[in-house]
Amino acid sequence: MNNHDMTERELSRRQFLAGLSTAAKGSLIVLSLPAILTACRQATEQTSDASATADAVAQYSLLSNELATELDAISARIVPTDDTPGAREAGSVRFMDIVLAQGRQDQLETLQTGVTELNARTNTEYGVALFSALTEAQQDALLTAIEASPFFSTVRFLTVASLFALPQYGGTGPDVGYTLIGMTHAHAYMPPFGYYDADYTARGE
Amino acid sequence: MAENTSSPRYASTDEVDFVIVGSGSAGGIMAKELSTAGFRVVILEQGPHLTAADFRHDEWGIEQNNALTWNARQGHPQTFRRTENDVAQAGSGGLGYAHNVGGSSIHYSGNFWRMRPLDFNEASVRGTVPGTNFVDWPITYEELEPYYTKVDWEIGVSGQQGPWDPPRSRDYPCPAMPVKSSDVLLERGAKALGLTAYPAPVAILSQPHNGRPGCIHCGFCNGYGCEANAKSSTMVSMIPLALASGNCELRTGCTVARVNTNDAGRASEVVYWDADGVEQSQSAKAVVLCANGAETPRLLLLSESAQHPNGLANSSGMVGKNLMFNCHASAVGLFEQPVNAWKSVPATRVIHDYYALDPNLGFYGGGGIDGRHPTRGTPMGSAMNAMFGGPSWGADYKRNLSRNFSYTAAFSGHCTSLPLETNSVSLDPELKDKFGRPALRTTYLDHPDDISTAKFFMERCLELMDAAGAIQKYGFYPENGQRGSVHLLGTCRMGNDPATSVVDRYNRSHDVPNLFMVDGSSMVTSSRGQPTMTIMALAFRAADNIIGFARRGEI
Numbered sequence: 001m002n003n004h005d006m007t008e009r010e011l012s013r014r015q016f017l018a019g020l021s022t023a024a025k026g027s028l029i030v031l032s033l034p035a036i037l038t039a040c041r042q043a044t045e046q047t048s049d050a051s052a053t054a055d056a057v058a059q060y061s062l063l064s065n066e067l068a069t070e071l072d073a074i075s076a077r078i079v080p081t082d083d084t085p086g087a088r089e090a091g092s093v094r095f096m097d098i099v100l101a102q103g104r105q106d107q108l109e110t111l112q113t114g115v116t117e118l119n120a121r122t123n124t125e126y127g128v129a130l131f132s133a134l135t136e137a138q139q140d141a142l143l144t145a146i147e148a149s150p151f152f153s154t155v156r157f158l159t160v161a162s163l164f165a166l167p168q169y170g171g172t173g174p175d176v177g178y179t180l181i182g183m184t185h186a187h188a189y190m191p192p193f194g195y196y197d198a199d200y201t202a203r204g205e
Numbered sequence: 206m207a208e209n210t211s212s213p214r215y216a217s218t219d220e221v222d223f224v225i226v227g228s229g230s231a232g233g234i235m236a237k238e239l240s241t242a243g244f245r246v247v248i249l250e251q252g253p254h255l256t257a258a259d260f261r262h263d264e265w266g267i268e269q270n271n272a273l274t275w276n277a278r279q280g281h282p283q284t285f286r287r288t289e290n291d292v293a294q295a296g297s298g299g300l301g302y303a304h305n306v307g308g309s310s311i312h313y314s315g316n317f318w319r320m321r322p323l324d325f326n327e328a329s330v331r332g333t334v335p336g337t338n339f340v341d342w343p344i345t346y347e348e349l350e351p352y353y354t355k356v357d358w359e360i361g362v363s364g365q366q367g368p369w370d371p372p373r374s375r376d377y378p379c380p381a382m383p384v385k386s387s388d389v390l391l392e393r394g395a396k397a398l399g400l401t402a403y404p405a406p407v408a409i410l411s412q413p414h415n416g417r418p419g420c421i422h423c424g425f426c427n428g429y430g431c432e433a434n435a436k437s438s439t440m441v442s443m444i445p446l447a448l449a450s451g452n453c454e455l456r457t458g459c460t461v462a463r464v465n466t467n468d469a470g471r472a473s474e475v476v477y478w479d480a481d482g483v484e485q486s487q488s489a490k491a492v493v494l495c496a497n498g499a500e501t502p503r504l505l506l507l508s509e510s511a512q513h514p515n516g517l518a519n520s521s522g523m524v525g526k527n528l529m530f531n532c533h534a535s536a537v538g539l540f541e542q543p544v545n546a547w548k549s550v551p552a553t554r555v556i557h558d559y560y561a562l563d564p565n566l567g568f569y570g571g572g573g574i575d576g577r578h579p580t581r582g583t584p585m586g587s588a589m590n591a592m593f594g595g596p597s598w599g600a601d602y603k604r605n606l607s608r609n610f611s612y613t614a615a616f617s618g619h620c621t622s623l624p625l626e627t628n629s630v631s632l633d634p635e636l637k638d639k640f641g642r643p644a645l646r647t648t649y650l651d652h653p654d655d656i657s658t659a660k661f662f663m664e665r666c667l668e669l670m671d672a673a674g675a676i677q678k679y680g681f682y683p684e685n686g687q688r689g690s691v692h693l694l695g696t697c698r699m700g701n702d703p704a705t706s707v708v709d710r711y712n713r714s715h716d717v718p719n720l721f722m723v724d725g726s727s728m729v730t731s732s733r734g735q736p737t738m739t740i741m742a743l744a745f746r747a748a749d750n751i752i753g754f755a756r757r758g759e760i
Contacts, residue, residue: 078602165585191422193383193386195544196386196389
């Protein structure tokens, strides 16, 4: 990053925050949402294109397609896609495939066994072979029943991690996660950092 | 990765003046001081020499793959047990430190509290605690003060003298960091309760100093390497000066196996595996162990011989014992407006009204409270938590993510640990690391007073949350004891009596005259939860004395 970029970024950030603190008492996050949503939509579109291409070839090094399909259905309930992107857009399953292959092969059995048991439960309770074929409400009911299990904890952990992991780990990078928490990719900030320090000096605190 | 092209290459049979094991908070300072004083120095560092360009906001790599701290994934498993009656288990706890040039000064949060005069003679002033090894230091604050000031200026500390801070001979080189919202809230709470919050000293530059830039407030501080070179690690403040001296050779990727002694009982050579795993050795006139409070005692225990059957420098039996972690407690609060505690440095205000708790409470302890982000400011860590009893998955969980990340603050108490002979670093009898060395085994159970102190601090933090206007809150402390730490203190304690301590007041081994232990291991008491400033001051002081000894032929 050169000095020119840095100055511009700091200035724009400072102007942005100065504008906000005088414009409204409201949340920085809410006010900055339109910009983030736009950026996110662009990211999502790019991601969808990339997934479409990637899906055409066998893209998993460790997971079978069958296992990947069920893990995708589960992670999509853990962080669902609604008005904002979720686990699917974050490439959660591709992330799982990569990080399991990088020295976590022992957890593959946890996932495989967990999915097999979940499908069996699906069959018993709904007469359907695959969890991924259930409605979202049915899926949520089944996941609630197993949410204390090591299997669910593992999938939940990996799904949440995938929202913030860099692209080198197989997902789409932290774009989705940062959008959800109201963070940006900026590597530099200037005061005020939040609401309470914005007029700290002026208030004489 | 850094290229070290200008440094000398010493032959292994060439008896250099000093071999320094470890290039971290203490090792970096020793290397700079000894080499710029004209001595021929070899540093052996087991990790790589990274640079700012190697550091990224890589949460998975840092937090889950232990890219800096290493563990079993990198071939360095550890075991943990509560007491000596238990069998230590792998993966159930352990000690953390960064494996790279600069050591843990790369990833620390840089809270640089000086200790106060009281810390050095508290056992006399307050009275000792039965069943513990709580004793006075053999040195005073006044003796260490010039070296604290050296840390301020040469390492780079930002701050502002507080109302009860110990006297200082020179002001801070850099002004305090700009206050964060989390600490404005801490200050509000403090005022309401009649306490005082004042600017926290940090080893992070608030403005350019010594050719390095000021902080850009990126927020990836605690646990991460600084991308801007604004965090004052020894990698950026000391190692470049050591290498520029022309006297210092830095050998990275080198893991030390043992320190050998000669017939006269003096340390003569350091045996290590080089970056290709080939065994090498380096002859030296003197050896300085700066491998940290875990690895320094481990190395001494691994250096056992017929002459030293209980390990090197261990006639007292104290090597590895009196391990102190510091204790911690926190309250997390939710606020109506964005706090954004994930930006900038971890802490910008501190409350020191509870530095030494009233003995009438019935337990020993003390510490400080600062404002922070609940999960060190990192998004992945934040999202892993379902705070305030909220759902841990699904649409509502997702909706809460931004609230939990940006609308929360933590008030954190950092407090004392008592030195106990039963808390220790030792060699695991079963498990081996990738070099075939016995794995690091930790035995630790906090003293009941430490737990009571942590609980006290959690209660104060909860009161502060209410006083600051938190709309929801919860608190926690290690009720059942801690299972690991990154504060590795007390395992080669300093003292005047060779029967009860490992190094003397100059960090010299009581047993081996040309062997020095300079790192957290020499701390006699634990500090109030922020020990690195003192570790660095002790290193500058030890270097000053060692240079004098060497010049007078007294090593």
